[in-house]
Amino acid sequence: MSVETTPASATALEPSLPEGGRGDLVRRLVMTLGPILAALVIAGCILLAVGVNPLTYYGFVIERGLLSPLGVQQTLTRMAPLLFLAAGLIVAFRAGMWNLGGDGQFLLGAVSAAAAGPFLVQFLPVWLALVCAFLLATAVAMLWSLLPALLRAYQGVNEIITTLMMTFLGTSLANVLVKLAFLDPSTTVPQTRTLPVEDRLPRLFDTTISSGLVLGLVAIVAVHLMMTRTAFGLKLQVVGANPRAAVHSGLGVPTLTIAVFAISAGLAGLAGAVDILGVQGNVRADWNPAYAMAVIPMVFLARMNGFAAIGFVFLLSVLSIGGESAARRLGVPHHFTLVLVSIVLIMLAVAEYIDHHFIKTRRV
Amino acid sequence: MTGLFSEVFLAALLFGAVTAAVPLLLAGLGEQMSEKAGVLNIGIEGMMIFGAYLGFVGAYYSGSLWLGFLVGALGGMAVAAVMALLCVRLGLNQIVIGIALTLGLEGLTALLHHFQFSRSYPRLPAADKTPIPLLADIPVLGPALFQHHLVVYFAVALVFVMICIYRRTQLGLNLQAAGDKPAALDVAGIDVIRTRTIAVLTTGALAGLGGAYLANVGAGIFIPFITNGAGFLGIVLAMLARGRPLWVLFGALLFGVCLSLTTAMQVAGINMPTDVIQMLPFLAVMIMLVLFGRKASLPAALGLPYERGAR
Amino acid sequence: MTNASSSQAGGKPEIVTLERVTKRFPGIVANNAVDLSIRAGEVHVLLGENGAGKSTLIGMLSGLQQPSEGRILVDGVPTPITSPRQALALGIGTVFQHMMLVPTLTVAENLLLGGPWWQRPKSEELATRVAEISRTLGITVNLHAKVSDLSLGEQQQVEILRALLRNSRLLILDESTSMLTPKGIDDLGALMRRLVEQGLAIVFITHKLKEAAAFGDRISVLKLGRKVGEISPQRLRARSENEIIVEIVELMFGRKENDPEEQDRVARAFPVETTPLLEVRDLAVPATATAPGLASISFDIRPGELLGIAGIDGNGQKQLAEALAGQLATSGGMVRLAGESLNGLGVGERREKGLRYLTDDRLGEGTVGTFPVSINFFLKQIGTSPFWRKGVEQRQEIDRRAGELVREYDVRTPSIKTPIGRLSGGNIQKILIARELAEGVKAVVFNKPTYGLDLANTLATRQRVREVAARGMAVLLISTDLEELLSMCDRIAVMSGGALVGTVENSGDARTKVGRLMIGLAA
Secondary structure, three states, rough: OOOOOOOOOOOOOOOOOOOOHHHHHHHHHHHHHHHHHHHHHHHHHHHHOOOOHHHHHHHHHHHHHHOOOHHHHHHHHHHHHHHHHHHHHHHHHEEEEOOOOOHHHHHHHHHHHHHHHHHHOOOOHHHHHHHHHHHHHHHHHHHHHHHHHHHHHHOOOOOOHHHHHHHHHHHHHHHHHHEEEEEOOOOOOOOOOOOOOOHOEOOOOOOOOOOOHHHHHHHHHHHHHHHHHHHHHHHHHHHHOHHHHHHHHOHHHHHHHHHHHHHHHHHOOOOHHHHHHHEEEOOOOOOOOHHHHHHHHHHHHHOOOOOHHHHHHHHHHHHHHHHHHEEEEEEEOHHHHHHHHHHHHHHHHHHHHHHHHHHHHOOO | OOOOOOOOHHHOOOOOHHHHHHHHHHHHHHHHHHHHOOOOOHHHHHHHHHHHHHOOOOHHOOOHHHHHHHHHHHHHHHHHHHHHHHHHHOOOEEEEEEHHHHHHHHHHHHHHHHHHHHOOOOOOOOOEEEOOHHHHHHHHOOHHHHHEEEHHHHHHHHHHHHHHHHHOHHHHHHHHHHHHHHHHHHHHHOHHHHHHHHHHHHHHHHHHHHHHHHHHHHHOOOOOOOOOHHHHHHHHHHHHHHOOOOHHHHHHHHHHHHHOOOOOOOHHHOOOOOOOOHHHHHHHHHHHHHHHHHOOOOOOOOOOOOOOOOO | OOOOOOOOOOOOOHHHHHEEEEEEEEEEEEHHHHHHEEOOOEEEEOOOOOOOOOOHHHHOOOHHHHHHHEEEOOEEEEEEOHHHHHHOOOOEEEEEEOOOOOOOOHHHHHHHHHHHOOOOHHHHHHHHHHHHHHHHHHHOOOOOOHHHHHOOOHHHHHHHHHHHHHOOOOOEEOOOOOOOOHHHHHHHHHHHHHHHHHHOOEEEEOOOHHHHHHHOEEEEEEEEOOOEEEOHHHHHHHOOHHHHHHHHHHHHHHOOHHHHHHHHOOOOOOOOOOOOOOEEEEEEEEEOOOOOOOOEEEEEEEEOEEEEEOOOOOOEEEEEEHHHHHHOOOOEEEEOOEEOOOOOHHHHHHHHHHEEEOOOOHHHHOOOOOOOOOHHOHHOOOOOOEEEEEEOHHHHHHHHHHHHHHHHHOOOOOOOOOEHHOOOHHHHHHHHHHHHOOOOOOEEEEEOOOOOOOOOHHHHHHHHHHHHHHHHEEEEEOOOHHHHHHHHOEEEEEEOEEHHHHHEEEOOOOOHHHHHHHHHOOO
């Protein structure tokens, strides 16, 4: 066809543009809240089907995850690693790289921090030991992403597959490290040595909230600003939106690719470290919270916008803390959170499709 | 360490390898068809776990393993139908929907399992084995390879069915065209959407069957997250094998041996984390990717929705 | 295949008739009330520039698109053509401009595509039928060759063969000569003649006047979506080729007196001793599976000079442009700009030095469609001051400058924040030109700058190119439109098979000389 038309883009959930008018904001709000409500209804039907009153469940989750003082503190603490992961995914997805290896990078970062932390506090000031542990976790996770990055940059090997492989490998390797290299000899439970509570990241004021939350917020805001306000971020976005335009514009795509993987994995490693150094204190064998997989839908929902991601990560935290509580009290397993999140995601994609085609017909 | 390489041990090891390989083989063959047709089916893990759950439920309540397999395959297909509707017909992002389906169904089956079986944890009776006459009497190999449930033989036969489809049928040509140049297929008068839908539904059925086998024969029980990445392994197998079903079989067996080794070593009381062995197949695959990555060409239109008349 | 009723002029049966067919796309009317009758035993040429609406018309005949208004009659019966399958069933076979063969399959497998899915492909039957058809047409086809190993001309024969295998009564050839060698074009013309003698109807789409006059029995001229004229077979026979061409030119571009570009070219003299601004010596690029290479390309462009590159599309023009811009690795040779060697420099550094490249693939690589107009202006300057300081975006500076450029280059856009993909081709082109002409420009490579633009934008773009040369830059203008080159360039080099086969001064008899070079004769 030699007719000049707008290129048909049927892909839902494209990254949000830096610009956007006020009417756009309202539409976007409707487009976000609508699917969430629809998903709540559908998920409610599932609850009804298994004999649980959805209103009771939702009420309980909000009560325990959001309204109760203890619950909200847990929620905010849980946000820290999730925010780091979201930040890492935003960088990767905006640059068009599907880093699905977040969980492996997270676990290796966690194990590195768990190995370094308790060891280093013995002869370094606590703050320095923590900084070193963070750096080590970042470096290890970055290293773990190097192979997929090189394969993608220079051989054109699909990164979905390589990062998934590396996440399986990383999960196993993390276990091997816990069981063989860093096993705590003083307990029978297979786990690493535990970082004493007083040496962990400080708590915020008089609460139980870990200061990791602040670090996470800083990380995601920094990433957002980097992606939207700097030349480097714009280059990554060009690579993501149109790789051929990136080549045409003289951007060094292979180098940028490696940088993207390094940043993304580094942030995932930091997520692991912040969870260990702030909350867990050690890594137990076979521990894998699979946070990265759960955060991926949040990043999609936020359309890869950092500020929106904070909101969705908060929502995920409420749902998981509330859901874990509900598992104990109402007997609804916390896996329900996964169901809810994925229905939201599907609803959103469908809503966006409808919106896209509605606009298309309106323009004709 | 005595008896580590005794005949019985070896036979058990190989038997376990085949049992572990079958779900991977089915998933891999299914994914291969989707990929050939240009659909990156990340949702296969979800199809598998749903197949595993429904397969178990079907077999448990009806008492018939075969009915279980049927229901499992249909369950996988149902998930595939959602995937086909959203990604193939509406053209939504295949990765987003695939991940959503996987997470959602992992959660849903865990939820349903909790309300149905979490108190009783019922098990199915051991599946009937169908020894192949004569071959089953070969020492070591006989009990290892030729005394399995019928589904195992079906899965292996499927490899050759697939080869046949790809090489000798009109459908095989259509699938390849749908992945490599969908517009060419369209102007040849074949509906690209329908061709891709057929591929995705087949993937769902095979993944569902694989899941059902995993639960009903492999484990005899359904537990949440039982597939544990088997679907993703199927994707890996399909990508590495590219269009060749036989390679999926070899790959699945390689993974199967590694998975079986982990159990075998535990039985043998060897004090080494099973994780080390679990890493082996992935390591092997990564090395292969490093060596042959450049040649791992994927269908040109993989992951792209087809819209008629769009450039 | 039915035999055409013995051919009394005008009395041939109409196979397909278009009645006031209109097709609208968002923001554009691609076809506007087009009437067309396609008869058995006739080569019906559809002639028009890029963007005249030829491809859309084909899309509707082959079932890829549906008309917004009007109707299509097949054998006199109104018949909506809703899918490619239905078009095939109606006996309408199309050979598309962009090859519609699966590169990873063999010729035989491609020809077999489309059968019922449960069947075994009928290879033996195919072989006999192909042998039969090839014999009557005098073409040879290797059924077992992989399509990706065939030349474009061979692929086209396969596509024609496919249409015939499906018992097509109407064969549509969309821009089929654009990829062919002069010999290939002649062969195709002869083939079409044999086919219509067998009673087929052929619709032959082209934007080349010569081919229209040489091959057509009936010529319809499209312009900006409208049919502006038709020349009947009687009239075609009654007049000489040159008379026909004059008539077509009037239909396509209006009367000569009204030609907006009609101005006598002032022959400019460039003293031989002037130091060239852009020097290219023995530039070579290895050929790949899908693209021709370049072999010892050498030329000079002096300041203010406009060198044209003529040639049939796909003869290495894009490779030349990309090699100069640094996008394509070279295997030898030298490029020098203002005396300074550019060898070994990347895309960004070459641009920095003043060598600019206006791509012909505006949407594919020239722009990021989802990004706002403002950012697209500076896509090749990301990170440079004053738009970025210490790597931080200076939004105000970018917006201010983008606003200036929008006015200066007369870009029609709702706002500088509008995603560039929503603009028309002409406006996108203005933005790309503005981008390439940014500070520090010394030499510009324009690759098919008017391709796909409407007349007004074509004229504006040409004016822009002339101005660049007038400012003392070196200009390399790559175009497949000979008229464009003749109206603008100082010298014209002809490219064929990845090499420059000759260069002529653009004076009096340049048209003939370039034409001779293009068809493989010495100038």
